[in-house]
Amino acid sequence: KAGVTQTPRYLIKTRGQQVTLSCSPISGHRSVSWYQQTPGQGLQFLFEYFSETQRNKGNFPGRFSGRQFSNSRSEMNVSTLELGDSALYLCASSLKETQYFGPGTRLLVL
Amino acid sequence: SQKIEQNSEALNIQEGKTATLTCNYTNYSPAYLQWYRQDPGRGPVFLLLIRENEKEKRKERLKVTFDTTLKQSLFHITASQPADSATYLCALAFRAGNNRKLIWGLGTSLAVNP
Numbered sequence: 001k002a003g004v005t006q007t008p009r010y011l012i013k014t015r016g017q018q019v020t021l022s023c024s025p026i027s028g029h030r031s032v033s034w035y036q037q038t039p040g041q042g043l044q045f046l047f048e049y050f051s052e053t054q055r056n057k058g059n060f061p062g063r064f065s066g067r068q069f070s071n072s073r074s075e076m077n078v079s080t081l082e083l084g085d086s087a088l089y090l091c092a093s094s095l096k097e098t099q100y101f102g103p104g105t106r107l108l109v110l
Numbered sequence: 111s112q113k114i115e116q117n118s119e120a121l122n123i124q125e126g127k128t129a130t131l132t133c134n135y136t137n138y139s140p141a142y143l144q145w146y147r148q149d150p151g152r153g154p155v156f157l158l159l160i161r162e163n164e165k166e167k168r169k170e171r172l173k174v175t176f177d178t179t180l181k182q183s184l185f186h187i188t189a190s191q192p193a194d195s196a197t198y199l200c201a202l203a204f205r206a207g208n209n210r211k212l213i214w215g216l217g218t219s220l221a222v223n224p
Binding site: 004035041042043044045056090092097098099100101102103104 | 153156211
């Protein structure tokens with residue numbers, strides 16, 4: 001089976017802009033989680049979607065949002081970008097407890 | 111406060127030795143704990159899962175222990191190789207009301223020297 005894919009891999013934006021990141025889970029996986037990873041904070045949970053419904057949400061401001069489509073593909077959106085949003089954004093799909101991560105999208109906000 | 115901590119400093123060991131990484135947590139009701147490996151520029155890769163009622167799990171050269179009294183998990187790599195050099199993350203799944211949540215450690219960087 002193909003692994004989790006994320007697009008784009010790299011992105012440069014400026015403050016105030018918005019960005020949409022995409023994630024395609026492993027075929028058959030209905031759960032998709034999003035994480036933000038920075039050197040100082042580690043992996044921070046953003047949200048989890050299951051069958052097109054948000055099942056869990058982390059402690060991020062409302063500028064961070066997501067959705068899941070009927071084919072389990074997921075997108076996350078960050079509006080009004082801030083410098084502190086620069087990070088590696090990881091998507092993970094799961095069947096049970098094990099999470100399978102994509103390669104991530106490296107976002108740089110200037 | 112609730113938190114999960116891993117060895118804060120990087121670990122350097124000689125090839126062939128056993129690497130031992132630590133994951134400590136406080137004030138959680140654990141369901142299970144996982145260990146992942148992350149290489150630079152890549153997403154974490156699952157290694158092992160150990161449940162609250164299990165003491166030890168093994169997979170090839172890897173061994174994980176889980177002591178819910180000490181609130182600690184130890185991750186061992188025996189006969190370490192340079193290819194084992196990576197960052198290792200622990201993730202604790204805990205019960206929060208009717209939900210189950212996952213919290214991650216910051217990771218420990220392991221360097222195995224030839």
